[in-house]
Amino acid sequence: MGSDATAPVTVESINPKVLKCEYAVRGEIVTHAQRLQQQLQTNPGSLPFDEIIYCNIGNPQSLGQQPITFFREVLALSDHPALLEKPETSILFSSDSIARAQQILSSIPGKATGAYSHSQGIKGLRDAIAEGIAARDGFPANADDIFLTDGASPGVHNMMQLLLRSESDGILCPIPQYPLYSASIALHGGTLVPYYLDEATGWGLEISELKKQLEDARSKGITVRALVVINPGNPTGQVLAEENQKQIVEFCKNEGLVLLADEVYQENIYVDDKKFNSFKKIARSMGYGEEDLPLVSYQSISKGYYGECGKRGGYMEVTGFSSSVREQIYKVASVNLCSNISGQILASLVMNPPKLGDASYESYVAERDGILKSLARRAKALEDALNNLEGVTCNKAEGAMYLFPQVRLPEKAIEAAKEAKKAPDAFYALSLLESTGVVVVPGSGFGQVPGTYHFRCTILPQEDKIPAIISRLTAFHESFLNKYRD
């Protein structure tokens, strides 16, 4: 069916908020990569590379990362509880996975993993998550504050839906940002109020910049309702210092903003001198309690060392709202009934993994640390390689799963992009894809200082592939510069 202005639904007659929404992580370049992948299958040898390497998205298991055995054991037993009555199960499964599955099942009414749960998620699992948060932070957490979600995204949408009444409501978002935020703000009809991270100081978050942008937005009649902070940063990989976090909390408190803390990379820290602190811990350590600050912390099972993207689990911890507003948050969650139970179970496991003395503890630690140490090595190798490229500078990935190098493009390349009707960084990324099979996301998908060009590249390809990626990237970059050199 072609475009037809008389059809019941045309692009001209759909909700303009949908048209406005963009999500570069799965945008044009990925569609093109999928086409090339099909071409490789139907016509091998027709391209200058053998495989497409998807560095566009934080999807570790798609690139060969193995799931944590204990987590999958518990999941399989919970999915098919009849196994727990068979003698062979003790041969196939670790003893603590069996015990954990039994404990989880006993916390589910009727042991029914196929039933809708409470709209916030199964109470016993929320208890386990609250315990995990309390152990992490050293401050109490409450199961009633946990809303289990299908990944972190639905929780972000839930809050945007709650806060945004019209274009006159704004959300302060970092630039560069993870485009879920710009997409969700567009879909809910609000205004993204940008604050720029300072690339020169390792993507520093300056309070003066927050203040300037807040005042600027207010002077335009925008009611700024919340501040989004992504820590560790996506796509920028920085880890905030405790002092900086305190300033941010103080800023939100003084300005009457909700603090939306994207903390999904809390386990992904690769440098010894940085440590993850949740914003809730920071706020409580400053003496701020429930009454003082509306704060939402997002966590996801898709990230960390677990990388269980396909299981779609996560939670938001909602504190500092009145009970009447909480009822509204609950109501919206209840329209979708509940998040998937397998994801709920995994969320409880990542916040309460095996402990010293458990049968799986040693193998669990070996799997976990193997993944995290390898990610740190990959981050360093790619960062060094990028910094060795002419005209490219790349901040350290202190955390998260990405590098976000700046590429200084020659004028001729920018003109060639203009002729091809592409943004210059999209033109670069597309050329990279067509030469090497490596898929990265242009910086314009995340936002960047005008006139600068970046791309986001994950650190997720398996370690044995990194040298080849580096040599292909290096060769491509040299030839690209040579082609367009001013």
Added chain:
Amino acid sequence: MGSDATAPVTVESINPKVLKCEYAVRGEIVTHAQRLQQQLQTNPGSLPFDEIIYCNIGNPQSLGQQPITFFREVLALSDHPALLEKPETSILFSSDSIARAQQILSSIPGKATGAYSHSQGIKGLRDAIAEGIAARDGFPANADDIFLTDGASPGVHNMMQLLLRSESDGILCPIPQYPLYSASIALHGGTLVPYYLDEATGWGLEISELKKQLEDARSKGITVRALVVINPGNPTGQVLAEENQKQIVEFCKNEGLVLLADEVYQENIYVDDKKFNSFKKIARSMGYGEEDLPLVSYQSISKGYYGECGKRGGYMEVTGFSSSVREQIYKVASVNLCSNISGQILASLVMNPPKLGDASYESYVAERDGILKSLARRAKALEDALNNLEGVTCNKAEGAMYLFPQVRLPEKAIEAAKEAKKAPDAFYALSLLESTGVVVVPGSGFGQVPGTYHFRCTILPQEDKIPAIISRLTAFHESFLNKYRD
């Protein structure tokens, strides 16, 4: 934290669309039931019943329905593929579940059930679903038209978001309706255009009523964009006749409406003289192709004989839209990355269950038919019991999982409700809960002809509980009438 007008977020300062949204299936009465359940735990014997029986929601496994063994076997093996390499697995699992898991895993790139999939879902699973649809309908189906979703609800939201630009856009919805539709329309800022089902003819859907309501809405300046049809009906349980469906297709075609076909109860048919026909089959059998009619069919793993609510799987089959509109639907799906893979796998299984000759076939059929036949008996027993109550009439549940009896309330009861600041049917349902522990949803949550009162009651309690429910319901109803008799 109490209500505080100076707080950053108050009920007065949130998005009014959120305030307007209502979802009675998990509303006030369920919250009250949960309180009573806690009271029973902490203070047994303090209430005139021993347990709460949740008849408010189509959640079969929460009331003891067992999952289909084959489905759970495949799921457990897909969650923990290492099992496939162990010799004990052939003792614990059926041979066809092992083969099916291997086939499914081989269709997933890298066998990674922990990776985000394509935004529409894993291609191999969509192929299986398209085959299942084609076998069901006798007309071809295309994997590219399938969007796998976390239950049916996100697919409904996706289409409402696409179609609704403002309050001037309307959606024709049946009254009574499943409140997901009213909730989603409210959240997306559109207008619900009601059409009334005719209780006197077994909740008949009259084209004259559709026309009348459409014209009435148009005369008020509403652009009606789509027609929602729920078949089998929720909460009303009727199954549409083929002739009626043809009229509906013709109506949508002539009036330029998208047909949103909620077909999640397609396997739940309890009478011999009715048969489920998908609207796509009807449209194709009338000679209408892809060009002629935008049509979305919703299916869910939560219903049928499988009842896998907690796994959150489902799909929408999207046909008859231009490629440019399809791109927009895809884009919105991609913002949330993908639906959960376990739910995707289950959706492929329910559309392609074991076949004659497969090792599990006989036990599968026994489980399936055992559930469906029992549901039919339960529907009949409850329907008869309701029709035996003074002043109550109840149409047959030809399909779905609900009865929706009309209760003629005495004037004094209506006055007592007014005094208690409750809708009369909510007052009745609350009294029923407090006397018997049985949770039903007041008809006002679904919509009803003004001045009539109904409630929705699922047919899902296990069969051995039905006699007790009937006797408690009967005793309650008599004493309620005696108390308020005019």
